[in-house]
Amino acid sequence: MIAGIGLVTCVYVNPETDQFWLIDYRLFAPDVDGKTKLDHVTDMLDQLAPRGILYRTVLMDSWYATTALFKWLLAAGKTFYCPLKSNRLVDDSGDQQPYQPVGCLCWSAEEVAQGKILKVKGMSRDCKLKLFRVLVSTHRTDYLVTNEAEPRDTAAAEQESNVRWTIEPLHREPKQLTGVQACQCRLARSQRNHIALAVRAWTRLKQAAYQTQRTVYQLKQGFLDAYMRHELIKSALAFA
Template identity: 30%
Template sequence: MNDINPPKCTELDYINFLIASSRVFSCTEASKCSSISIDSNSPAHDSFTRLLLRQPPDTEALWEEVKDLVTPEVGFLIIDDTVLDKPYSKHIDLVYRQWSGKHHQIVNGINLETVVWTYNDAIIPVDFRIYDIDTDGKTKNDHFLDMLNKAEERGFKPDFVLFDTWYSSIKNLKAIRNKGWHWLTRLKKNRLVNPDMTGNVAIELLTIPPEGITVHLKEYGFIKVFRIVSKDGDTQYWATDVLDMQEEKRKDLAKKAWKIEEYHRGIKQFCGVERCQARRNSVQRAHIMMAIRAFLRFEMQRIKTGITWFETKWNITRNAVNQFIRKPIYALA
């Protein structure tokens, strides 16, 4: 019987590398960090590459880690996407020219869509998709519906589904209604509504009182809309299927919806989700998965201890600096 050599590195090795690393997030750097002891058994660069190559393309590994951390019968589901910047990536799979809200222009990047579950102060990613329409033929709205269906399959019964303008199509709104869930989103100013049963008009033409107004959304049914003007003069139109919602409730839900932006900041600043320069589709997907699982560990530490993601990250660096000060490896003599 032939002995099968176990892999020299595991998923947790790579996840822990992403948690600890400050600037460089590559398989080569993971190998260097793992072989500082000059151990002949230390994993080589190829070991980490093979680790990422053998990861399944689905998101089940994330769900296996989070399913005991969430309570599907309560809380809120937030769905949004972000662009992972790849400015020098002409030959990297999954990269498309697309609009970036961060840069306010078209950039090269990977579009990551995530479902975040939140309750009280928790921010727990439970599912994600990567936009790759040239390969799978799916739009961002297709992924939105796929993730909603998967959430229902997993037993989620959210108080609200919260999402941005891009996902506010009639098809998506009806899909949420058919599941018996409530929703809150923003609408574009040209969406057609009927305020008094005399005809459809663009929502921007309505006179909307501070407490909101009930109107009929074309092809959907009755909704309640709110007009919000920000300090810089930007006008937003929020909408919900809950016709008796008050402005205070809308404001509270909008604040909850912002948590997914905090999540986006966390995976980019502390988990290196944008930093993988591998060309292959499967490696990029696996790296993104590992980065999200690394974020999960930062978040659970924050929930348990109250220590911020930033402080947790820097505590690792401080400990390394402390060890160097105590036992410096460079000297004049």
């Protein structure tokens, strides 16, 4: 989400080349279309197959860690990594004890390093997920859940999940380079057009940056430098 706009984005990331592309977005406006952010996410994922976009893993924020989305991804045969909130109810006892919050689980040294198998409330009994405990700082612990079939340790799972932070430069660059959040129009259609054009401008900048092996900031600054040099040599404006 971009603060003040309500832009829900779907980003394709290639971690091997360290490149990413914005492939879809939705404007969160429940008063207009009655759709939640989860509805928008499902709509975007539904559109990937008809568009011929192949992907293996879905990374998302804890906001989207719903049972319905987990079931959708499992039915689609996709792998997912997602943080769980500490109050999410789970069972790691094999149906021997009632569900309890993630934050109340007991962890052995081996489980901290390798993760633990458990069931999330609302999922079928035969659906076992793997939970990892990630120590972010002395005051913060994250819980990361995945349906990855192959055995992975906590460090590998954390590295896989960290790819989702690619969303941060994607939200930062359009704001700093295109002014996507600075439109002063009052009509909803004008705002939507402005956002679409800003996203289009950023997409072209990003494509050119990949081709020239420069950053989008260097590319835009180069445009401005060339313009200033041209104006200093032969100004298009006549001064008295």
